[in-house]
Amino acid sequence: MPTKERQTRQRQAIRDAIADAGVPLSPREILDQAKAHVDGLGLATVYRTLKLLADAGIVIPVEIPGQSPRFELAGKHHHHHFHCRQCGKVYEVEGCCGHFEEHAPAGFEIEGHEVLLFGRCAVCVGGKAPPDRAGAKKSRGKPGHDHHHH
Amino acid sequence: MPTKERQTRQRQAIRDAIADAGVPLSPREILDQAKAHVDGLGLATVYRTLKLLADAGIVIPVEIPGQSPRFELAGKHHHHHFHCRQCGKVYEVEGCCGHFEEHAPAGFEIEGHEVLLFGRCAVCVGGKAPPDRAGAKKSRGKPGHDHHHH
DNA sequence: GTAGCTGCAAATTCTTTGCAGTTGT
């Protein structure tokens, strides 16, 4: 009984929301975005779809300590994340120093790694107007400008 | 009005539990350990104490994606963690390739970083006596000694 | 003696699940 997955408006909206954002989004943020395209969309559907997409390897969870998991499209170029402690935004950062294998204890089998940088983003460093806590939106690791959010 | 913090039996037991374990412990695990020394200890006290200790910089939270935060003593030599996907155990790994600053977008101020390696630990690789537990899937597991999931 | 703790239970917050109705194929 191979499960056949259907293409529905809500799933499309959820995938689009994740794809359109330049940064990882939380389930709540995904709901807010997707709701604009599918009226009445429920949070449960977002969670169910997220699990489906994650299991299918289409999206991957990105976790920031102390916060709800966020999701981004899989298949991107290898990268990690930066978390601004001042505005709360999450950016993608290219590059990776690699060579983590050599630091693992002998006999351990390294399958992968995750790196999270944190500090203050360019906006907060230079800005006089700290955009205080907010759900991150787009901003491909390229500071300088950003727009709307709650 | 400086808040004077008291030394109590429960706080001592909680700190001891964290100090005695060689690896980060979850609030639940800390409770189980500390309960052996302080009868009737409540989980709320563990959480409250953990927050206190964390704010005071005495312990630091260690987060494994999809799991409850764990805590370990601060002040150790710079290190990161390894998460065995098979047995769920968390190990400390020495060393760090550093040089993360150069990978951050221009203008960003890096205050710190976190690295998490994952794969299979030596015990699981050797396969003799795999202390199995914790699914290789995304679920709320409870490494160490756990039970339930749904 | 008193402000700071503590345990317990109720309250929150986040995520999952049970159902009955809806919809993609």
Place this chain on the structure above:
DNA sequence: ACAACTGCAAAGAATTTGCAGCTAC
């Protein structure tokens, strides 16, 4: 048609908070 999908509400699980009694200082 019919199983898969959806929204809603209830269920769970993890963490926080309100309180009245207890305790370190």
